[in-house]
Amino acid sequence: MRYLKSLSQKEVCADSFIRQVQYSQITDGKVEPSISTLEKPGSVFEVSISAFFNADELEGELNLPMMQKIKND
Known part of the structure; x- marks a missing residue:
């Protein structure tokens, strides 16, 4: 998600x-x-926090575990 928003950790x-x-x-x-x-x-x-669990709420994001979605690298 960080990369989708172009944000650093x-x-x-x-x-x-x-x-x-x-x-x-x-x-x-x-x-x-x-x-x-x-x-x-x-x-x-x-x-919403449901986005960490639901890939449909993320643009182009795979259905990865929540930790992988917010992973810093």
Whole structure:
């Protein structure tokens, strides 16, 4: 999703008030985020949190696991 919006990991973290280490752990699949944590980048990406689970809401995005959709690389 970051690439669809042309955002860096740093920009997503700053705009969503998530620490960069936490974001990295989420995208690397090391931790499972809470719903409230998912809402933060969801607002930056201008999508509902269901977009992390439903590929139909993403332009050209494959039906990947949520962590892969917000993955930083």
